[in-house]
Amino acid sequence: MQTTKQEVSDLLSRLPDDCTLEDVQYHLYVLQKIERGLKDVEEGRVYTQEEVEKKMSKWLEK
Template sequence: MQTAVSEVKELLNKLPEESSYEDIQYHLYVIAKIQQGIARAETEGTVSHEEVEKHFDRVFD
């Protein structure tokens, strides 16, 4: 598992030199949200595609 510092360094190396502070903050926000989602899926589980389709079929019929 990478440390936060190493992940930020990797991100900075991938972004264009002309990236603004706002661009960097946005990318960090997205990375954090993805990590939170993965952690939540690991602890709470996920719903299959078929289950989602069944749910929406009931809701929108």
């Protein structure tokens, strides 16, 4: 398991030299969201297709 510092260093090495601070922030945000989603899956915090369709149909009725 990599440390946060190693993950950021790896990210920076993959980005082009002319990337902006905004580019770096965006990529960090995306990586954070992916990691959070994978953790949710591991911990069973997921919805089935049927559950999603049921929730969406309620939202779309309003």
